[in-house]
Amino acid sequence: MRERASTQEVEQALDAYRIVAVERMLARLPDREPRRHLYDLIPSYPTRPGKGLRPGLCIASCRAFGGTTRAVIDSAVAIELFHNAFLVHDDLEDGSEMRRGRPTLHVEAGLPIAVNVGDAMNVLSIKVLMENLVTVGPRLTWQVFGEIEHMVRESVEGQAMELGWIRDNTIELSEADYLRMNLKKTCWYTCIHPCRIGAIIGSGGGVDPASFDRFGYYMGAGFQIQDDILNLIGDRSRYGKEIGGDIWEGKRTLILIHLLNACDSREREQLRTFLAQPRLERTSRQIRSVYRLLDKYASIDYARTAARQLAGAALHEFFVAYRDAPDSPDKSFIEAIVLYMVERDI
Amino acid sequence: MRERASTQEVEQALDAYRIVAVERMLARLPDREPRRHLYDLIPSYPTRPGKGLRPGLCIASCRAFGGTTRAVIDSAVAIELFHNAFLVHDDLEDGSEMRRGRPTLHVEAGLPIAVNVGDAMNVLSIKVLMENLVTVGPRLTWQVFGEIEHMVRESVEGQAMELGWIRDNTIELSEADYLRMNLKKTCWYTCIHPCRIGAIIGSGGGVDPASFDRFGYYMGAGFQIQDDILNLIGDRSRYGKEIGGDIWEGKRTLILIHLLNACDSREREQLRTFLAQPRLERTSRQIRSVYRLLDKYASIDYARTAARQLAGAALHEFFVAYRDAPDSPDKSFIEAIVLYMVERDI
Numbered sequence: 001m002r003e004r005a006s007t008q009e010v011e012q013a014l015d016a017y018r019i020v021a022v023e024r025m026l027a028r029l030p031d032r033e034p035r036r037h038l039y040d041l042i043p044s045y046p047t048r049p050g051k052g053l054r055p056g057l058c059i060a061s062c063r064a065f066g067g068t069t070r071a072v073i074d075s076a077v078a079i080e081l082f083h084n085a086f087l088v089h090d091d092l093e094d095g096s097e098m099r100r101g102r103p104t105l106h107v108e109a110g111l112p113i114a115v116n117v118g119d120a121m122n123v124l125s126i127k128v129l130m131e132n133l134v135t136v137g138p139r140l141t142w143q144v145f146g147e148i149e150h151m152v153r154e155s156v157e158g159q160a161m162e163l164g165w166i167r168d169n170t171i172e173l174s175e176a177d178y179l180r181m182n183l184k185k186t187c188w189y190t191c192i193h194p195c196r197i198g199a200i201i202g203s204g205g206g207v208d209p210a211s212f213d214r215f216g217y218y219m220g221a222g223f224q225i226q227d228d229i230l231n232l233i234g235d236r237s238r239y240g241k242e243i244g245g246d247i248w249e250g251k252r253t254l255i256l257i258h259l260l261n262a263c264d265s266r267e268r269e270q271l272r273t274f275l276a277q278p279r280l281e282r283t284s285r286q287i288r289s290v291y292r293l294l295d296k297y298a299s300i301d302y303a304r305t306a307a308r309q310l311a312g313a314a315l316h317e318f319f320v321a322y323r324d325a326p327d328s329p330d331k332s333f334i335e336a337i338v339l340y341m342v343e344r345d346i
Numbered sequence: 347m348r349e350r351a352s353t354q355e356v357e358q359a360l361d362a363y364r365i366v367a368v369e370r371m372l373a374r375l376p377d378r379e380p381r382r383h384l385y386d387l388i389p390s391y392p393t394r395p396g397k398g399l400r401p402g403l404c405i406a407s408c409r410a411f412g413g414t415t416r417a418v419i420d421s422a423v424a425i426e427l428f429h430n431a432f433l434v435h436d437d438l439e440d441g442s443e444m445r446r447g448r449p450t451l452h453v454e455a456g457l458p459i460a461v462n463v464g465d466a467m468n469v470l471s472i473k474v475l476m477e478n479l480v481t482v483g484p485r486l487t488w489q490v491f492g493e494i495e496h497m498v499r500e501s502v503e504g505q506a507m508e509l510g511w512i513r514d515n516t517i518e519l520s521e522a523d524y525l526r527m528n529l530k531k532t533c534w535y536t537c538i539h540p541c542r543i544g545a546i547i548g549s550g551g552g553v554d555p556a557s558f559d560r561f562g563y564y565m566g567a568g569f570q571i572q573d574d575i576l577n578l579i580g581d582r583s584r585y586g587k588e589i590g591g592d593i594w595e596g597k598r599t600l601i602l603i604h605l606l607n608a609c610d611s612r613e614r615e616q617l618r619t620f621l622a623q624p625r626l627e628r629t630s631r632q633i634r635s636v637y638r639l640l641d642k643y644a645s646i647d648y649a650r651t652a653a654r655q656l657a658g659a660a661l662h663e664f665f666v667a668y669r670d671a672p673d674s675p676d677k678s679f680i681e682a683i684v685l686y687m688v689e690r691d692i
Binding site for chain 2: 030033034036037038089092093094109110111112113115116117118119120122123124126127130133138142145146148149152153156157159160161163164166167
């Protein structure tokens, strides 16, 4: 992939990593009762068509630093289990209706069972991580445990920030507030720790995990902003969620924060009133009016520019973070992923 | 405590263990943002007046087998963190209104934030368990990790069984079904694993953990049935939950299962219809009618007898499980706990 990989090539490569991780995850699920209200529901999100970004980054980073898929696969599965647990809880916390082209789990199975399925996925990831003892030995197993602990803690902290803004109807937010929340809620678990964990295992603990932080942060921020753009203007059949869902949910995206800071005081009051309403009382007419304001102040264009700048910074940091890794298809894949993240339409 | 301890003495002893664990837990909480919507909410349940059964059993079992409080305290804190995370999620899954004399967390903070606070407590317990590396060394740390992993997995499986019965409106349930669910949902994390983990650490890994399973199972089953009785006829100011909440929630307790199997077919249909309604559509009149049936078929008396028989079996198993532990105040405390569990009114 020394020539720039096409979108299709990147998606094929991502899919290959994803399938390896999902198959291993399914093989690791308990083969026993209770099935219908627990273990049968765990594959629901992981087997829907997804990007597979996290296992891709984790496995490729391991191999780029000289490790094998076998050495890293359980860590990749643990990340993917955690990711899907987080999605299940995130969806019910946000009241989201669609995920990867189908109803969200709490819509399908009811809220109580969905909360419990998320809890089960979290505990299953602990068992999977303990398998590392056999494959990579106690020292690396502990180091990976520490990585996962930090990853999950940052994610719940970022989630608390975002949920707090909605609960308090906070609208005095800057771009820096958004980026801080996004670092916590998304970047650590989507990019930074998958790369760190892969590289730790691949190098047998020889790399400095912190050397991946800037790369993962820029990439994760660009990824999330692109996701927020697709949420508003994507193709539902490709993107898999309800289009405009973030507006219905009152999410404090970079796009909304840009608008709140760019609009005039009358429009700002109108937005505050809209955001103060419970989700179920918001109307399609109000949503259309928010879209008109986003258009008037070019907030989506602003976010698109920000995502591209972040991808540029991520590409620069890629060459720093992976400079000690020899050229390889895995290394090239990670490089290709960076621009794909802000060009994708899924 | 060779003479039988009074209720008050048992409660004082429990409280002493509980305070040690809660203070250590509070000292272990991150001292940073986000506070208001995350870290400030974590102490909510643990600092409300509770029984402290789990840290009591865990610390006392450790000391009874020759260990120190210092060696076991982080494991006790991890169990208590998990327990409170489970309560937070359990309350919102059941739609419960009161916990330990105050509104449940999802009522106070909203459902999204409560789900996330529970997730945070779970991940914090991993960090606390990793502290064991320093205090008890890697071998016991791994063993305790395995114990905790099993404990949490059994709990979510039991929870899935109970939530599934409510979702499917299952009424064809036997006492054996109830006991199996209760073993999974309650006994492992309330009694069996606290005793096992305490004894593992106290004995430096010298005891067979399985030797506590029968004791903890009988004790936990008796404990939960007593809890179900108090839920229906307790003193709200002592018990701390809404009285009759289990009926409002349609919980499949031993009491309800006894009634469903004892009543005539007309009454059974009436109960099925009642249980099929969404919780918010159930009326006080219906609740009173369920109470009349419970009275008619002496279902609460039946449960009371079952709880006492289980306590008797637990006492017998206590002498087996703790036979190698020399006499000590900690050992006597555990013995006293057994009968207290089915005599308490809180």
